[in-house]
Amino acid sequence: MTLDLFTKLDPNIQLPPVIYQPSFLSGRQQRLLLQEVSDYPLTKIEIEVYGKKHFIPRTQAWFGDEGCDCRYSKTLINPLPWPPVLSKLRQTLLQKCQLDFNAVLVNQYANGTECMGWHSDDEPEIVANSPIASITLGTCRDFIVRNKATQQKVSYALQAGDLFIMQPGMQQTWQHSLPKRLTVNTPRINFTFRQITPYFYQA
Numbered sequence: 255m256t257l258d259l260f261t262k263l264d265p266n267i268q269l270p271p272v273i274y275q276p277s278f279l280s281g282r283q284q285r286l287l288l289q290e291v292s293d294y295p296l297t298k299i300e301i302e303v304y305g306k307k308h309f310i311p312r313t314q315a316w317f318g319d320e321g322c323d324c325r326y327s328k329t330l331i332n333p334l335p336w337p338p339v340l341s342k343l344r345q346t347l348l349q350k351c352q353l354d355f356n357a358v359l360v361n362q363y364a365n366g367t368e369c370m371g372w373h374s375d376d377e378p379e380i381v382a383n384s385p386i387a388s389i390t391l392g393t394c395r396d397f398i399v400r401n402k403a404t405q406q407k408v409s410y411a412l413q414a415g416d417l418f419i420m421q422p423g424m425q426q427t428w429q430h431s432l433p434k435r436l437t438v439n440t441p442r443i444n445f446t447f448r449q450i451t452p453y454f455y456q457a
């Protein structure tokens with residue numbers, strides 16, 4: 255309903271191909287997942303940008319089916335096996351949304367100094383034109399998308415339990431980021447579920 259009003263007010267505005275479903279997870283589902291996350295081996299990996307090494311400003315872990323490796327900077331990362339609550343969430347996405355994922359990137363931002371810069375999820379191991387589903391836990395943070403051609407931005411204040419689906423075509427035409435918010439001093443956790451081509455880097 256809000257969207258309709260928005261487009262009526264400004265017919266020139268371009269909307270990104272996303273589905274935003276607030277409160278997708280119940281309070282109980284969130285608590286179970288948060289409990290499990292405290293056992294995840296979240297690490298701050300070191301990457302090389304323009305020949306300079308630095309640690310990413312967040313911690314992360316990669317889970318998935320066998321062979322669903324991802325490449326981050328120059329490092330090949332093998333998936334960790336699915337933990338039980340995360341595996342159940344994968345099933346829920348399949349049953350409720352008909353979205354079939356085989357890997358997930360978990361990002362934890364300890365506070366508002368931790369962030370993620372502008373990028374598209376367009377790595378070659380990701381199945382072309384596949385959707386990406388993002389689920390948020392913990393503190394609300396702004397998730398911003400930017401049209402590659404027009405630079406037009408749309409901001410979403412993602413809250414604990416929200417589901418945000420980037421539909422096919424999104425990664426080609428829009429970028430996204432999670433900017434710093436220096437007044438935030440509590441953690442946020444995000445799960446981006448992806449469809450990976452198995453054994454892409456071993457073919």
Ligand SMILES: O=C(O)CCC(=O)C(=O)O
Nearest residue numbers: 359361375397432444446
């Ligand atoms: O934490 C977020 O919402 C952003 C995650 C993200 O952009 C990604 O995993 O590619």
